[in-house]
Amino acid sequence: MARQKMGGFNAGSMADIAFLLLIFFLVTTTMDTDSGISRKLPPMPEKDQEKSNDKIKERNVFVVLINKNNQLLVEGEPMDVRLLKDKAKEFIDNPANNPKLPEKKITDIDGKYFGHTYFVSKGVISLQNDRGTSYGTYIQVQNELAAAYNELRNGLAMRTFGEKYKELSESKQKLIKKVFPQRISEAEPKNVGGGK
Amino acid sequence: MSKFRTKKDKGTPPISTASLPDIVFMLLFFFMVSTTMRQQDLKIRVHVPAASEIQKLEKKSLVSYIYVGSPLQQYQKIFGTEPRIQLNDAFATTNDIRDYITSEREARDEKEVPYMTTSLKVDEYTKMGVVTDIKQALRKCNALKINYSTRMLSSE
Incomplete structure (x- = not known):
């Protein structure tokens, strides 16, 4: 008889409560995961800082200009965004030691994998945009340049470690970063187009 | 029976x-x-551009957001259609960014300040002028870590 009294409470309303919570979370939350292209801004130049005189040689700079009509000028010639990646890769890597492409500096990376004398490219990518350039184009260009670096790093990682760059341990990633340091410099934007 | x-x-x-x-x-x-809690109501239209070389944002508690885009229809009467900046729940100008970053910093532990990232959620069709002004403002208050928020590009 005691068993019958205990019964088991009515769980019918439990579903209602749970539904209420569920709907609350559905309304107040968003699914989107935040991801994007990470960049580090250069610090503001200090006032008493002198302008450094050691100019970078022209062969070491890869100039990318974007105008207010979202057109690209790469190293003095107009170019489609889709071709930018290969051009940038060729510039950074300079496999044939072309005298027009960047110089290489002998760097001591580490004794084990790369040796003490590894030739690291001195190339710098200079990106300049107009104030009238659309943000979408700017991101596209940034993306292509990042892709160029990532592909080079991936290739090197595959050749030396037999693994993709992203799957390597942090110390190995650091070595690869030393061989292909990401050097993208952004100049102060011009206002040629006359836009706001 | x-x-x-x-x-x-x-x-x-x-x-x-x-x-x-x-x-x-x-x-x-x-x-x-x-899912994550919705941060704020957007008063502007933000459709971020697509990219393939993306990194995930780590530690969401250390991220502050800056939104840029043209105002939604119901706000266009007052604010026009030109892209505008939104911080927290209100429209802002580039001059407000400094205060925003300062208040974001004060809300966090001092040790965590160097790891703070600013995520720029900017509409595709915004002109770079606004973005450049924001970048300059961020540089001035030494918030150098930024992330251009993008969508995943499905083709690659």
Whole structure:
């Protein structure tokens, strides 16, 4: 008889409560995961800082200009965004030691994998945009340049470690970063187009 | 015996709903784990551009957001259609960024300040002028870590 009294409470309303919570979370939350292209801004130049005189040689700079009509000028010639990646890769890597492409500096990376004398490219990518350039184009260009670096790093990682760059341990990633340091410099934007 | 028989003859018993809460709770937990709390109501239209070389933002508690885009229709009467900056819940100008970053910093532990990132959620069709002004403002208050928020490009 005691068993019958205990019964088991009515769980019918439990579903209602749970539904209420569920709907609350559905309304107040968003699914989107935040991801994007990470960049580090250069610090503001200090006032008493002198302008450094050691100019970078022209062969070491890869100039990318974007105008207010979202057109690209790469190293003095107009170019489609889709071709930018290969051009940038060729510039950074300079496999044939072309005298027009960047110089290489002998760097001591580490004794084990790369040796003490590894030739690291001195190339710098200079990106300049107009104030009238659309943000979408700017991101596209940034993306292509990042892709160029990532592909080079991936290739090197595959050749030396037999693994993709992203799957390597942090110390190995650091070595690869030393061989292909990401050097993208952004100049102060011009206002040629006359836009706001 | 006859008592039991009359009960059974009343027809099929109703489906037990006892497992329904379990199912709903399962759904609830799924949504709780896979989603994040909505930060603020957007008053502007932001459709971020697509990119393939993206990194995930780590430690969301250390991220502050800056939104840029043209105002939604109901705000266009007052604010026009030119792209505008939104910080927290209000429209802002580039001069407000400094205060915003300062208040974001004060809300966090001092040790965590160097790891703070600013996520720029900018509409595709915004002109770079606004973005450049924001970048300069961020440089001035030494918030150098930024992230251009993008969508996943599906082709690669």
